[in-house]
Amino acid sequence: MQNNIINIDEIIxxxxxxxxxxTYYTRGIKEKLLNWINNTEDIEIKNILLELFNEFKLFNKLEIKQIMEEQLIECLKCVDIDYTNICHFPSVGNVYNSSSEMIPLIREIDRERGNIYLYKDTIVHGIEEISDDIESVIFFDDISGTGGTIIKFLEKNIDFIREKEIYLNLVAITKVAKIEIDKFKQENNDLKIYLKYKYEFDKVFVYLDRLEYGHKDKLHKFEEDVWGQNNKNILGYEDSQLLVGFEHNIPNNTISSFWLSSEMLREEKKWNPLFHRYTPRRRPKKNRKNQNRNAKKLGG
Structure with missing residues (x-):
């Protein structure tokens, strides 16, 4: 691995x-990058992080929309629009899912193209809005890193999807996620599930020959010292080892050094994030109770 520190201006x-x-993630990138690598004094870690930064792929809004438009047009050729709904990919449990950011883009595509004619109620915000007479559901999401979210949703809603055609559209998928989803489809071959994606990514320490195996161990130990032992976010959620970002958010499958911030850590450690990962805060339960009580008072 070359000395990236002396080439930092060229890297930027x-x-x-x-x-x-x-854009939000690229604005002031030089200052962000310098502050980021100065989270550590370890020269080797600095060089590893800069090598990974060289490999980082950031999808802007226009590129995402172009991919989604291609996928939408392809899906609409296969379905009856009168009996079709379009939805972001649902979360399982009370967890924020950035796929909700995809639906406004579908509305933009519909408005801008002029030859994609969707009904007012074609696009829905959740499967609870989908009626029994709907035959096809077209889902959109940005990335599947492990396949876990998709498979949990399919398993939980197996009766719902059994009588429908399900189109899963992703901007990107990992090799691990594709294997897991294909396995689920084979085990449930009576279901009509169609998976479409534009990019397939592998773990960065598998394919990037500029980094050696020892570099992975070094970065793992570095992130472990920050997060604590056995944390699922080390090297990206469940060791995903991705280097991917979207204009609307950074997936947790990306190596966590890229999106970690001080607020995420239990101990008081200062960490300057390179890319801030958006995770909406939950309202405290006490506030929700007060809100409900106030609503009752207002309602008489």
Missing amino acids: RVFIEKYGEE
Whole structure:
């Protein structure tokens, strides 16, 4: 691995040339990057992080929309629009899912193209809005890192999907997730599930030959010292080892050094994030009770 620290200005220039400086994640990227690598004094870790930064792929809004448009047009060729709903991929449990950011893009595509004619109620916000007469459901999500969220949803709603055609559209998928989803489809071959994706990614320490196996161990130990032992976010959720971001958010499958922030840590450790990962806060239960009580008073 070369000494990336002495080439940091060139690394930043190449990044800006690729992605510009106008979006939330690219604005002020030089200052963010310098603060980020200064989270550690370890020269080898700095070089590893910069090598990984060179490999990072950031999808902007236009690119995401182009991919979604291609997938939507392909799906609409296979379904009867009169009996079809479009939905973001649902979360399982009370967990934020950035796929909800995809649905406004579908509305933009529908409005801008002029030759995709969706009904007012074609797009829904959850499967509870889907009526029994619907034959096809087209889901959109940005990425599947492990396949776990998709499979849990399918298992939980097996009766719902049994009589419908299910189209799963992703911007990207990992090799691990594809294997798991294909396995589920084979075990449930009576279900009509169609998986579509544009990019397939592997774990970065598997394919990036500029990094050696010892570098993975070094970074693992570094993130373990920050998160604590056995944390699922080390090297990305469940060791996903991805280097992917979207204009609307950074998936937790991306190596956590890229999106970690001080607020996420239980102990008081200062950490300057490179890319802030958006995770909405939950309202405290006490506030929710007060809100409900106030609503009752207002309602008489």
